[in-house]
Amino acid sequence: MRIAFLSSMFLALMVGVSSVTHAAPVAEAGAPVVAAAASPDVQVMTINLNTADEATLQRELSGVGAAKAKAIVAYREAN
Template sequence: MTKSFIYATLLALLTGFSVVGHAASKPAEAPVAMAATAPVNLNTADAETLVRELKGIGAAKAQAIIEYREAHGPFSSVDELLEVKGIGTSILDKNRAKLSLN
């Protein structure tokens, strides 16, 4: 009985080590790359694009951006976005890297 117990324990240990060794040899999966998004052109983007691509911009603010653009002409700088009602420095700073004028 003692021999059977020792052999069973030994078999369990060896089996466990081979499973762990097999799992450790599995190659790691490559991290999923984030898709690069194109900059959002303040002078041509429609409301849907503004809402989808910019943080803190909902339908009302997107419409305000378009109305400002129609009333004052194309944006001459990204900072001019601060002139749009409802857009503050926090929203501009969150989105500055995503914005373009051409």
């Protein structure tokens, strides 16, 4: 009997907390974020890392500079 009473009180408490949480107003985050893939102006280009030269890697991959492109090609040739 005691376990059933405690279980029902816990359930009632959780339902009460849940309803208060859902009733709270939501703050607006500002402008919605739109994914780049949704824009018709964006073109997707794939690069084969096994055959691309240093200039192509540097030009087409964001965050890859001359040193990283050279390291990628050197690793590929060594292995």
